[in-house]
Amino acid sequence: MIRQSLAAFLLTTMPLAAQESPRIAVMSAFEPEWISLQADLEGAESQVINGTEFITGKLSGQDVVLFLSGVSMVNAAMTTQLALDRFDIEAIVFSGIAGGVDPSLNIGDVVVAEEWGQWLETVMARAEGDGFALPGFLSSPFPNLGMIFTRETTVASDRGEPETRFWFPADPDLLAVAKEVAAETDLADCNTDDACLSEPPVIRVGGHGVSGSSFLDNAEIRDWLASTFEAQVVDMESAAVAQVAWANQVPFIAFRSLSDLAGGGEGENEMGVFMSLASENSAALVKAFLAAMPSE
Incomplete structure (x- = not known):
């Protein structure tokens, strides 16, 4: 009786990750991707942890746990760490929409960046003469945009001493699978309301993505992100998830489908028209990617 009681106690008190079989975390920022991914989920079981449904x-063909990151860097970091603490996560796959930064990309294209950085980890500097200047005890490795100076982030992990860095990488093995899948996957070019793209969507694997807790709809900042960080895409979550994955040494990759041009278009922001199409394309690519991943 004592042994049985002890076993039951351990099962209820040990972290849930210790009780779980390995899974791939499949995250979405918005409900359209979440709904699309759920449609093909087999043997679905739901649980709510601290208000988030998993x-x-x-x-x-892969054992997964689906959940919404929530919009914003803080929400994304919080839900990612919550999933890592409660489930045995062997890889993190993010599916979402984003704003296009690279002028060669069009709405509907999907970017699978190899590195992610936080462009809004900044100092808002004081005016000095005709420009702006940082305090003497701070520095930035990047050209500023007016008073905005982007800085690196110091992150602790089990690797040793905390490390200061800007870029957080996607996993190279996952990127290799994405390249194979990209060459074989066709994306939709019209949404359910028959609003169609001007160019057939393409999938670009590699390059840089940036994230920050600001919805970007500004052409000047868009151009600065492209020139300063050589960014292809901007969103509000991926770099946060990449940082948490790096700190926990868990493989990570993000698929971001362009719903708008982050202020680079000629008229009203395009997200309201093409969000559904971008979401479906991103989710479709993630499903194909999961099918191509090797199973244990």
Whole structure:
């Protein structure tokens, strides 16, 4: 009786990750991707942890847990760490929409960046003469945009001493799978309301993505992100997830489909028209990616 009681106690008190079979975390920022991914989920079981719904099951032959990151860097970091603490996560796959920064990209294209950085980790500097100047005890490795000076982030992990860095990488093995899948996947070019793209969507694997807790709809900042960080895409979550994955030494990759041009278009921001199409394309690519991943 004592042994049975002890076993029951350990099961209820040990971290849930210790009780779980390995899974791939499949995260979405918005409900359209979340709904699309759920449609093909087999054996779905739902649980709510601290207000966030996690749905386990099998998707494209892989054991997964689906959940919404929530919009913003803080929400994304919080839900990612919560999933890592409660489930045995062997990889993190993010599916979402984003704003296009690279002028060669069009709405509907999907970017799978190899590195992510936080462009709004900044100093808002004081005016000095005809420009702006940082305090003497601070520095920035990047050209500023007016008073905005982007800085690196110091992150602690089990690797040793805390490390200061700007870029957080996607996993090279996952990127290799994404390249193979990209060459074989066709994306939709019209949404359910028959609003169609001017150019057939393409998938670009590699390059840089940046994130920050600001919805970007400004052409000047867009151009600065492209020239300063050589960014292809901007969003509000991926760099936060990449940082948490790096700190926990868990493989990470993000698929971001362009719903708008982050202020680079000629008229009203395009997200309201093409969000559904971008979401479906991103989710479709993630399903194909999961199917191509090797199974244990």
